[in-house]
Amino acid sequence: MLNSPQPIAITSDWKLELSQSVTTIDELLDSLDLDKKALSTSQQAAIDFPLRVPRPFIARMQPNNPNDPLLLQVLPVKAELTIIEGYSQDPLDEATHNPIAGIVHKYANRLLLVISPACAINCRYCFRRHFPYEENRQSKEQWQSALDYIRSDKEINEVIYSGGDPLAANDHFLAWLTEQIANIAHIKRLRIHTRLPVVIPSRIDQTFLSWATATRLKPIVVLHINHSNEIDSDVAASIKRLQDCGIKVLNQSVLLRGINDSADCLAELSEKLFDCDVMPYYLHLLDPVAGASHFDIDENHAKTIYAELQAILPGFLVPKLVREVPHQKSKTTIAP
Ligand SMILES: *Cc1c(COP(=O)(O)O)cnc(C)c1O
Numbered sequence: 001m002l003n004s005p006q007p008i009a010i011t012s013d014w015k016l017e018l019s020q021s022v023t024t025i026d027e028l029l030d031s032l033d034l035d036k037k038a039l040s041t042s043q044q045a046a047i048d049f050p051l052r053v054p055r056p057f058i059a060r061m062q063p064n065n066p067n068d069p070l071l072l073q074v075l076p077v078k079a080e081l082t083i084i085e086g087y088s089q090d091p092l093d094e095a096t097h098n099p100i101a102g103i104v105h106k107y108a109n110r111l112l113l114v115i116s117p118a119c120a121i122n123c124r125y126c127f128r129r130h131f132p133y134e135e136n137r138q139s140k141e142q143w144q145s146a147l148d149y150i151r152s153d154k155e156i157n158e159v160i161y162s163g164g165d166p167l168a169a170n171d172h173f174l175a176w177l178t179e180q181i182a183n184i185a186h187i188k189r190l191r192i193h194t195r196l197p198v199v200i201p202s203r204i205d206q207t208f209l210s211w212a213t214a215t216r217l218k219p220i221v222v223l224h225i226n227h228s229n230e231i232d233s234d235v236a237a238s239i240k241r242l243q244d245c246g247i248k249v250l251n252q253s254v255l256l257r258g259i260n261d262s263a264d265c266l267a268e269l270s271e272k273l274f275d276c277d278v279m280p281y282y283l284h285l286l287d288p289v290a291g292a293s294h295f296d297i298d299e300n301h302a303k304t305i306y307a308e309l310q311a312i313l314p315g316f317l318v319p320k321l322v323r324e325v326p327h328q329k330s331k332t333t334i335a336p
């Protein structure tokens with residue numbers, strides 16, 4: 001049984017903070033005291049995939065540092081325009097696992113729902129940067145066919161809210177959908193894959209916690225944090241609000257060139273996650289999505305970093321190194 005949320009004092013309103021996100025290269029660089037000439041930014045890249053970054057995330061970037069690991073995750077650069085063979089629009093071939101709008105069903109007993117087309121932050125390395133979200137935008141009526149699909153497949157015991165970022169959707173809709181899913185007897189767990197509690201910590205408010213704790217489904221939140229600098233006291237407080245209600249919190253990261261590609265950096269992240277009682281879950285190799293090749297770490301180099309990481313962390317703080325291979329029944333573990 002989950003604990004009901006204790007009244008909490010959050011002074012900011014997440015929707016307001018979301019609407020105040022920075023969307024231009026100039027404003028982002030100005031706020032960090034950076035000279036545009038020192039960086040190979042690209043307006044074209046920002047047209048292809050818009051720049052979007054919430055202010056609480058910018059507040060954790062170091063001013064005057066063109067190599068800041070948080071900045072590099074969101075800044076549109078010229079390297080994105082390079083066309084490289086093997087990097088495609090839909091690297092995971094999700095189109096073939098999109099049986100009906102809103103559903104990606106690849107693994108037997110768990111099913112992913114594309115809840116929200118939007119994200120609070122646009123990560124340049126994102127493998128869904130070309131996903132046809134418009135085709136997956138749905139009304140409550142249209143969700144009925146997704147619910148029928150879940151109802152008809154008794155092998156499914158876990159529903160994963162994904163996106164985009166599922167928590168970019170409003171709580172009224174999420175509460176409704178969760179209730180519909182809870183009415184399907186064979187579903188045990190509800191997993192929420194989100195970056196919102198990290199980039200706008202006030203997202204975890206009373207309204208969210210009310211529906212997330214009221215359901216019979218056991219909720220798990222999987223955060224997406226790549227670098228220890230992403231965790232400040234507001235993020236830690238947001239995580240604690242989840243945990244105080246009995247919600248398990250895990251983290252997944254993507255191994256990214258120039259951002260977290262060293263054992264020391266990854267170890268520091270795991271330690272900081274542990275301080276927040278968050279268990280590292282996955283460390284993903286980059287999916288070969290067009291526009292993100294400059295973030296890629298080849299598999300052999302990744303294995304070397306991983307072996308170093310294993311040598312400096314207890315086993316339970318080492319995330320699983322995985323890659324998503326199209327048409328496999330699960331993520332593929334990369335052997336050490
Ligand atoms: C990653 C993923 C899942 C969840 O996989 P786990 O190994 O259970 O975390 C489910 N469906 C899809 C389509 C995925 O990409």
Ligand code: SF4
Nearest residue numbers: 119122123126164195
């Ligand atoms: S889906 Fe996740 S990784 Fe992709 S842009 Fe949104 S928050 Fe970033």
